[in-house]
Amino acid sequence: MALTFTDLIEVDLDKLGTAVSDWKKTVDALKTSAENASKGMQAKSDSAHWAGVNATVTREFITKTTKEISDLHTEANSIYQVLNDGHTELASLQKQIKNAVEVDAGNLGIRVEDIGEGKVRCFFPHVRGDTDERTQEQLDAKQELEGRINGILAHAAEIDASVARALSKSHGNDANNAGHSNYESLNDAQAERALELARKGDKMSDAELQEFNRLMRFNGREKDGEFATEFYQxxxxxxxxxxxxxxxxxxxxxxxxxxxxxxxxxxxxxxxxxxxxxxxxxxxxxxxxxxxxxxxxxxxxxxxxxxxxxxxxxxxxxxxxxxxxxxxxxxxxxxxxxxxxxxxxxxxxxxxxxxxxxxxxxxxxxxxxxxxxxxxxxxxxxxxxxxxxxxxxxxxxxxxxxxxxxxxxxxxxxxxxxxxxxxxxxxxxxxxxxxxxxxxxxxxxxxxxxxxxxGPEALGHALESATTGRPYDDDTGDAIKHTEARAHLVSEIVDKFGENPELIRHNENGDLEDQESGPLYGMRDSLGDITAEYMGDFQRAMYKEDPNSDLFPTFGAAAGLDTGHAARFLGAVGQDPDAYSAITSAQQAYTSEVVDHVINGGSHSTASLDGRVGDVVAPGSAIAGIMSDARADAIYEYHAASDTEFNEAAAEKQKWVDRILGMGIEKVGERIPIAGAPLEWASEDIQESIMKSIEKDTTTEAEQEAGKQYTLGRDAAIDSAQAAVNNALVNNPHINSDTADDLRRAARTAAGVSHTDGAQWNSESDAN
Structure with a gap:
């Protein structure tokens, strides 16, 4: 019968802990008895001058008795080690599942139901007057919680089965013969079972293969490496x-x-x-x-x-x-x-x-x-x-x-x-x-x-992990400060593709025969993520910010990007819908942070506040202009993507908002937790602003043919800049309404001018 949710929640593991302590006492006592037997009667027997029947029967009896006492110690120690490890792991899992139910489910307003067979169902209970409509974020959280709890239950069931199997093998079901399988840990027993199954090879039944996978899944990643090493050996x-x-x-x-x-x-x-x-x-x-x-x-x-x-x-x-x-x-x-x-x-x-x-x-x-x-x-x-x-x-x-x-x-x-x-x-x-x-x-x-x-997509993944310090598909992993080596690699990547953007060009327009697709366009999604990760460096590059500037901070070592290469790199990478969305999301989140820092942070500058707000809005808006031009190129010039694809990619890349906000611009330490980090910012407001700007940043074919007029994209950049100011003003009740209007006006003006700059830079680079 499968271990149930109720079993794990309600079982009193203190009783198992007491049994473990009792077995430890038994092991210690048997160790003393075994040592006494070996050093006492066995030693005397070995040195005695036996004659007659004693030379065979008595000597053999003493030897056998000494061995049995030693075997009893071995068996007791094996049982103790298995029970001790099992108790430790089950106690940890019980703590995890209680926290998931009592804290996580409670905070989300979710109820957990035991449906038997080691499974649970999570659901939102109906509340009178509630429409029962849930956001996608709520539904995703419910699904994650249900999967996590069921994973804990599956792990507990595997431990329960492994302990039972190991105890049976240690005892051997023979009351008159001690000393059978000997385990120094539960891992020993689990590795032994995994190898028993592996020796069957492709003759494993589906049920046996599932058991093998459970053993590997729950034990192969343990930090001490014991199980994994024993298995491969x-x-x-x-x-x-x-x-x-x-x-x-x-x-x-x-x-x-x-x-x-x-x-x-x-x-x-x-x-x-x-x-x-x-x-x-x-x-x-x-x-x-x-x-x-x-x-x-x-x-x-x-x-x-x-x-x-x-x-x-x-x-x-x-x-x-x-x-x-x-x-x-x-x-x-x-x-x-x-x-x-x-x-x-x-x-x-x-x-x-x-x-x-x-x-x-x-x-x-x-x-x-x-x-x-x-x-x-x-x-x-x-x-x-x-x-x-x-x-x-x-x-x-x-x-x-x-x-x-x-x-x-x-x-x-x-x-x-x-x-x-x-x-x-x-x-x-x-x-x-x-x-x-x-x-x-x-x-x-x-x-x-x-x-x-x-191959190019895999190359992008490799470069993404090399430059960010985390696996490319780890969206919630800690943000790790950029090292000199990683930042320099980003500079090399930007130079490489900034000088040779044709390497990542994607052209599906047969009329442009002289502009073939490059061999590496498949890696642009990752290049977009790298850009998002290094958004501070790219914003610095737009208007040649001083390397020692603290107005546009980098997350660790600075990449020192070349302005021209950075602009051409962005123009080529931004033609990919996923890359465009990652860059746009990170740009707006980062711009929101620097605007907030200017309005609410301390400064010794004697320049006007509205001028400083306009200055920090400008680089992000220039990047937005490059993105507008790149998006239009992908749709109308190269026929490599559609407006719909750009809009649909936006939702997935919203992860960059929380990551950029989580990284912050004044955080210290080499690793910054992202998952579950409390954000001082209204993340949802910024995400909503980004989704609107991405949907708005579109150009009709007629506008494209008339000379790339990005009225809607420019409007989106202006709206985004004003939204950044509005978010910052929420945290500053000391600024009066007239000053607030001046700050919004400065942001709108700078955004409009810089968006035009960026679009023009990219158009000019296209023509070259």
Whole structure:
């Protein structure tokens, strides 16, 4: 019977704690007895001169008795360790679930209902007179809470089952024979069970595979790395790891596999990836030796087989790439692999693709997730790995490259032939491959175009994590102060694409034959997020703000962007709907903060307040002008997006409002919590203003043909600037109405002029 919500909420774990204490006393007593038996009667027996029957029967009896006492101590210690760990983990989960119900659900006005089978349902109870209409934010919060509580219940059920299984094995169900399975921790027992299931390979039933996934999911990411390390060691080494994962991946993605099996193998890919990242982290208490990284590189260019008579064998990197797509990997493990794969690809882009399966209905390769390619070209996989591994990606892009031989060993004294991986990937002649197993893909232009964006999109993810210090898809992670290395990398990125915007151009207009799409337009979404993260640096660049200025603060080290490059970079990146929305959201949030700082913060300036307000509104408005022009270019010049796509992208990128406000302009510390951080600002008001401005920032085709008149976009920028002043005035009751009107007027005027500046800069750069 499944552990229920009511069970976990109401169970008195103090009783289990008392049992743990009693077992500890038993262990200590048996340890003393075992030591006494060994040093006492066993030692005397060994030194005695036995004769006759005593020489055999009595001596054997004493030896057996001593062993039984020792075995009793071992069994008792095993039971104690398992119960102690189980009690600790269940107590933690009980605390979490009580907090979720009593605090989180209460604050949200949500009720939690036990529906049995280890599941709950969260809902908003009806209140008389209430319309029962809920915002999307409320519905999302309800769904998140329900998922979190059900996750806690599933974890508790896994611990309950693991403890019961471990106790049974420790005892052995034999009252006359002590000493069976011996565990030093609950992790030992859980790793043992995971390995028992893994040895069945693709013969695991769906139920067994789900159990395996639960064990990996709840234990593989534990901070001490004990379970993850024991599991991978138990598999038998790097080659056995690749064989097991390859077999399971193919089993779940086979054309005959059920949806249940495919979903389970997708979970396996994710769970094994996170566990591998944990096990290969040298900073965890328990971890695999560094030789695992060496072996994976050696196996990377060797074919891996897991069945007798197998004729189509993948290379090690094609298999390993599936695991690397999940988890935050240590740079000592990941970077050598990423460098090796990149150098192999640079030398021969088809080294791995020439080995992809032929004549099989295999659409996933060794990437059951189905995201960004099959992994037959492992370059996409290692770039995704870097996208989830900020420390590794920062070092990969900012430190001198190391040359590797084809077998994965370091080429001593070797020169890789380039100075940085950013230079390698942004070289116009770098060849990105079509990493898909779709049939007849080369005969389908749309499929080919789509597949050719997988690599650049993964590259964008890698650069995003390298410059922000967090995994690219971690929307709620702490904001981490920009280091000199990360900020300098942003400057290099802006220079690269500011000088060569054609690299990220996306053109679907057949009439513009001389303006082909660039190879890297698929990464513009990430470039937009990087821009949003470094909004202070971009605002500084618009009107060449002094590097020592405290009026437009940066979040850590300053990037020192070139004004011309920054403007052209923004014009190219802003043609992507997602990037446009991220930049617009961050720009308006940041502008709101600096306006508030000018109006409500302290200053020794003798300049007029209205003039200073106009000055801080100007850079953001110039960026808004560039965005207006870029949006029009994408829609009318390049036919690469529609107004609808720009408007629909806005909602997803509202996350940047809370992130920018959470980062603040006067926060201290290297890490600033974002999730759940109390915001002094009216975040919802700013988000509403942004949504309105994005929907308003549109140009008709007639206006475009008449010379790009951005009346509505300019109006949106003016409205946004005035809204920033209004938000700031809420916090300052000492400013009279006449002064407030002057400040609004100054903001509107500066916004209108600067929006025109920005649009004109971008139009002029388009013409050049």
């Amino acid at each position: 138990g598999l038998g080494g790097p080659e056995k790891t690749l064989e097991f994962y390859a077999a399971m991946s193919i089993n779940g993605t086979d054309a005959d596999a059920s949806k249940v099996r495919l979903d389970a193998v997708r979970d396996l890919q994710k769970n094994m990836g996170f566990a591998l990242a944990n096990a290969t982290d040298p900073d965890t208490k328990h971890h695999l030796p560094s030789s695992w990284g060496d072996d994976f590189r050696r196996l990377g260019t060797q074919q891996i087989g897991w069945q007798k008579g197998q004729w189509n064998k993948p290379y090690g990197y094609q298999v390993l790439g599936g695991l690397l797509r999940y988890g935050n990997y240590d740079p000592k493990f990941l970077d050598p692999i990423a460098e090796h794969v990149t150098q192999l690809h640079k030398k021969d882009p088809y080294f791995f693709l020439n080995n992809k399966p032929m004549g099989q209905e295999d659409i996933y390769g060794f990437n059951p997730s189905g995201s960004l390619g099959t992994g037959n070209d492992p370059l996409n996989s290692v770039l995704e790995a870097l996208g989830h591994s900020p420390e590794a990606s920062e070092k990969f892009f900012t430190q001198p490259p190391t040359a590797y031989n084809e077998d994965g060993t370091v080429k001593k004294g070797g020169d890789p032939g380039f100075n940085s991986y950013l230079d390698v990937f942004t070289d116009k002649d770098f060849e990105w491959t079509v990493d898909t197993n779709d049939t007849n893909v080369l005969a389908d232009e749309d499929k080919t175009k789509n597949a050719l964006t997988f």
